[in-house]
Amino acid sequence: MALDSIFQALADPTRRAVLQRLGRGPATVGELAEPFQMALPSFMKHVGILERTGLIRSRKSGRIRTCTLEHKNLAAAERWFADQRAIWASRYQNLDSLLETLTGEEHDR
Amino acid sequence: MTADLRFDFIADKEKHSITVKREFAAGRQLVWDCHTKRELLDRWFAPKPLTTKTKHMEFKEGGYWHYAMITPEGESFWNRLDYQAIRPIDGYIALDGFCDESGVVNPDMPRSRWSVAFSDAQERTLVTTVVQYNSAEDVQKVIDMGLKDGMASTLERLDELLLTIGATAEPV
Structure with missing residues (x-):
């Protein structure tokens, strides 16, 4: 595959x-x-x-x-690439939340 | 909402590289800070359900970031990112690697080279990360190790996430 x-x-x-x-x-x-x-x-x-x-x-x-x-x-290699994609997607969603928090703090000042 | 933020993930098996492009709804300086300051990195870098803990961070050429990604059960996976070139706030190049708690890099494991570039995209910031391995054999080694150690089973729980990817952060 x-x-x-x-x-x-x-x-x-x-x-x-x-x-x-x-x-x-x-x-x-x-x-x-x-x-x-x-x-x-x-x-x-x-x-x-x-x-x-x-x-x-x-x-x-x-x-x-x-x-x-x-x-x-999902063979090991495909699985690994798919996992890498999942890791980046997840960490970037975390970053979205953090950026939203930080931008909010700036507005509060 | 972040529904229309660009997210591209390109795995190139022939060039043994991964390219990740992602837009963020914030200015370049802030996105840069989030990538280069330990207290901010600790708040986002590990994928859920893992958390990030920095043990050492010196963001300068020749410096490195030594951090753990910690499972909810408390198991730690140690990594190290050695900074080779830095151009604030345009980009940096670093060498990724597996290491132990004391920061000693595992010499048996291949390291990948991260080229991370930041650019303005109207009101947003585009981050492009190229993860480059030296050879297909290197990629295979990393995959084989992933199957052996606990990271693989941790990642299995990300399967569900894999299936939901893009629901919030991908062009349709």
Whole structure:
């Protein structure tokens, strides 16, 4: 699985929301699509992209397709890069809060 | 709100480097201070749920920052950033490395070179950080070590965060 394709998969807000939802446990395509104002075929494209990157897998039983997050498929290297991204994102969110506090203090003077 | 602050993360496996670009809603001097003063660094540098504790800081060429990132359970991961070149308030270059509590750098572990640049972006400040490793083998070593020591399990808890990244700080 290419790192680029993972980042591309993560670059889209709909796909991030799907992954976030699946982080809480498996869900059907119907459940996943519910929060989005999107035609089902468009939504299925997002599911397809996530499935091709290996970030999720899905299984069809009758007419219902259930998706599961595929954590283990993140190989060590991809995982490491993804962790680095998470570290920077988190520390910079901390910095946003600090800057907000410091700017607020300046205004108070 | 910070919803529209730019955040780019580019991993270049061929050049074994990572480039992080991020906008901040503050002036360059303040953003610079937050990167270079120990009492401010302690307030943001470690990713949640870890906290930062500075043991030594001398922000000058040839000086270094020696700090720990501490887990909620109290486990410390020591790092050291050696400053090689400083141009206030445009940027600095530093050598990152793993070390122990006394500041002795682990000679078996590769070090990466951080080039951090600060520029004005209208009312905001853009910070560009390039983390450069010497070789793909060096990156692999760091990855392998991460799997062995406790940092990996700590980072696993960041998975959830990974999935929420960008929700607040990324262009759509």
